[in-house]
Amino acid sequence: MVTFARGFGTGGKEIASKLAKELGIHCYENRILTLASQMSGLDEEIFREVDEKIRNKGGFASFLRGLPKAKSYIARNEKFVSDDKLFEYQSKIIENLAETESCVIVGKCADYVLRGNPRVVSVYIEAPRAFCLKRTMEKMGVTEEVAAATITQTDKFRADYYEYYTGGNYWTNPVNYDITLNSEKVGIEGCVDMVKHLLELKGLI
Template identity: 30%
Template sequence: MEKQLIISVGREFGSGGHEVAQKLADDYGIALYDHDLLKEIAAKKNLKSEDLEAYDELKWNRFLYRTVRGLNSSPEQNVANLQFDFLKEKAKSGESFVVVGRCSETILREYESMVSIFIRGDKPQKAERIMKYYNMNEKDALGFMKEKDKRRKQYHNRYCPIAWGDSRNYDLVVNSSRVGVDGCVEQVKHYIDLVRKYHK
């Protein structure tokens, strides 16, 4: 049986991190879990995916909700917990997969088969990617990038002890502006080969 491999991908908006994750999943022939995992959760729980997506990766306001007997009245936290539990179940089952975000580098840290990476980039190259992908001008792209990263940071830092983007939280941090998407994939695969070599 093939040894389990879990790849956790954190990324700055516009860095191409999602593309890196997709290429890794394709190269290893394993599943990719990103925001679409809510559809799988919804089907399993007999819920509407749109209802879950409405509260995905939102900032949780602790002053508006409370926890009683382990149950929280915050829909944002409940949706986050559903995703965390889903990923833990997949990991526990022995499945190999790539996961984008979802605090996965923290919630799956106990698994030796997990490799955590963070894809960052330089502002000009990230803005250029966003402008092209979303058909935006530079000013709008920079504002969009700032807002998306702010939202990711708030979400991550709500549930994780080490701040989003802090290199101590990841096995490997790669700058896509320096090596491109394919270069990031190459670096990650090389690192995984080394990890497997020294942890047989």
């Protein structure tokens, strides 16, 4: 089991996907939202709206109240009232995945949820701002201004989310992870190889 945390534009998701493909295992990111949706009975789009974000006013309950009354899932899920509940669903799914299969999980505070599990390797991917800007502009086809705003906003959401659900831990603190890699210096393929090597050293592959 490998968990990935990543700065926006670093290539962390690509690294995670390549690693999973080379190891012949599943890579979970948004698929966890699908599973959480199935577990709760709520529409998956609701989970996507608050994924790795902290809402300052009202949490999930406020968000649900703002949806059209005609949505049948609102009436039958009145007890689903907070982002905390979403995190609870996700955590249960992550714990179950760790117990039942070898896989790669991207985001969702998976490193924290699975802390103490000796069969889990946690990875943090970071890179210089210029590198992230260039990748974001190329991948999204946007201007430097839009790319910069996207990186800043997304990383803030991820940092706030991590701090809130881990009881105050700082998202980019290398102490939280088994290994931290600079994707510009190491390269996408190099990061994959280094994580594989760490898995070998720990006897996990």
